[in-house]
Amino acid sequence: MGLQKILQDIARHKWDYLFVLPKFAVFVAFIGVPVAWSVFISFQEFGVFQTRWVGLDNFRVAFEDDLFLIALKNTVWYALIVMPANVLIALVLASLIFPLSRKAQTFFRAAFYLPTVTSAVVIAMAWKYIYQPDVGLLNAFLRMLGASGRNWLGQSSTAMWSVIMMSILTPPGVGIIMYLAAMGSIPNEIYEAATVDGASGFQKWWRITVPLLKPTTLYLVVLGTIGSFQVFSQIMIMTRGGPGHATKVLVYLIYETAFRDMEFGLAGAYSLMLFAIIMVFAFIQFKYLNVNLEYY
Amino acid sequence: MQRSSKFLLKVGAGIGYFILVVAAVVSLLPLHWVFATALQLHDEVISHVPPLVPRVALEYIPKVLSGDGEGASQLLYDSLENLRILFTRTDMVRWFLNSLIVSTSATVTILFLDSLAAYAFAKKQFPGRDLLFWIMISTMMIPGHVTLVPMFRIIAVLGLRDNLLGVILPDIAMVFGVFLLRQFMRTIPTELLDAAKIDGASEFGIYSRVMLPLAKPGIATLGILTFNATWNSFLWPLIVLNKSQVMTLQVGLKTLLDRNLVDYGMQMSGAAVAAFPVIIVFLFFQGYFVKGLTLGSLKG
Known part of the structure; x- marks a missing residue:
């Protein structure tokens, strides 16, 4: 009876299911299965001929090995500096663009978004060349000022900071566009009322604009956290984790462990732990930036 | 009072514009450097810091105008050497x-x-x-x-x-x-x-x-x-x-x-x-x- 009803339902809606089916099949094969499998993989060890269950061994190895902790430290540093800087810069630049004429808005939006549409590989190649000690632009500029240059990416003391600096100076194109869209949807009456009450321009920005942009800020903070914890292309192109382990970040460690050392189980364990860390940060952010939309 | 606040507004807008322009230059400089370096003379780039604007962009049109057609096409040819090496090797x-x-x-x-x-x-x-x-x-x-x-x-x-x-x-x-x-x-x-x-x-x-x-x-x-x-x-x-x-x-x-x-x-x-x-x-x-x-x- 129950089965018959289900079959009838499916027959009646067969077109609906046919429309969804192709996408869902590809989704299951290349996202659903890998996501489910990612949990098991970290409890396994991959030999040449067979795969063994090793329980929590991979996690134990991960914590006993200094590499994981070094990579974790580098990644957290990178994310905790780059993400807030990007969100803040996006907010400031969007606030400065918003009052301009349509033409000027379009120009600046394009200027700030262009590095976002070009690949991280291209941007990182450009910066690697800029940071180059002998023929790089940065050292040439410093020499012109009378200062001496440095081997920015070649020294442990400056390598990570140079990568961080690049990520900060590459404008947050997505954030700027999201903030501009959100600013456009704040009703004008709120500002008019504030003007009548004698609020200054800065007060209006700080007391009205910034609080009302909170949903966008939360979205950018969470997205930026997920993104910056997964930094990879820049590291691969500029330093390959070096010198020593100075710029080894987690996704680069996962890449090396899995695809150079062929230790898939250990790499799987690293992946799950990175996922857990990202989730903890996202949870904290949702809790403390809790969105209140009463104003609208 | 009215006038001074208007003046302040103008100063504020000026500073805002200045920040935007500086940020735009920082934003576009790496990309400019990619394209400029691609068009620089091949041997110069290896040993020197090349000029901010490649020679072909500055000198090509003046050379044509001054009747030095041969020099102009030689310069253009040399400037494309990077791309030629890239595509052939x-x-x-x-x-x-x-x-x-x-x-x-x-x-x-x-x-x-x-x-x-x-x-x-x-x-x-x-x-x-x-x-x-x-x-x-x-x-x-x-x-x-x-x-x-x-x-x-x-x-x-x-x-x-x-x-x-x-x-x-x-x-x-x-x-x-x-x-x-x-x-x-x-x-x-x-x-x-x-x-x-x-x-x-x-x-x-x-x-x-x-x-x-x-x-x-x-x-x-x-x-x-x-x-x-x-x-x-x-x-x-x-x-x-x-x-x-x-x-x-x-x-x-x-x-x-x-x-x-x-x-x-x-x-x-x-x-x-x-x-x-x-x-x-x-x-x-x-x-x-x-x-x-x-x-x-x-x-x-």
């Missing part, structure tokens, strides 16, 4: 074609599959609809690195290593497009679809002849975003493609760095060739990028 043409194949086929397939699914999710009532949609969307928040290792095992089992399909198939599985198009299609009035149904259109006909034309702006947005994302994708192709013949552009660029340590002119030429198409697409279709970002955000 590396697999650049191959990489470009591979990237074109990957991005085009992934984009076309995604547009077809995602618009079909999004149409059903947006406009149809069927048992399990919300559950299926929720299952797909909930994976959007899972960071990409999580599936790296299992996905590699799957691709290896399927024998798709060093095969462009190994890059294309995981791209097609992305659910962002279903979400974006469903958001867009929900804004299209259902009456238009009902009218076609009364006129006797088939289920597929309603999709292809009524829904698709109405959803064109959303589909164009998704198409451009998808092409851009697949063109720039690096980590996954790097894992799947190891032979130079099958590499995409971004992976090929990395081998330029490995094999030609100091040939910055040639490296930047490669970067310029990789960046050029997406910059052109962006300048022509800027509005679609803006719409995609605001439609595709996970709120509302």
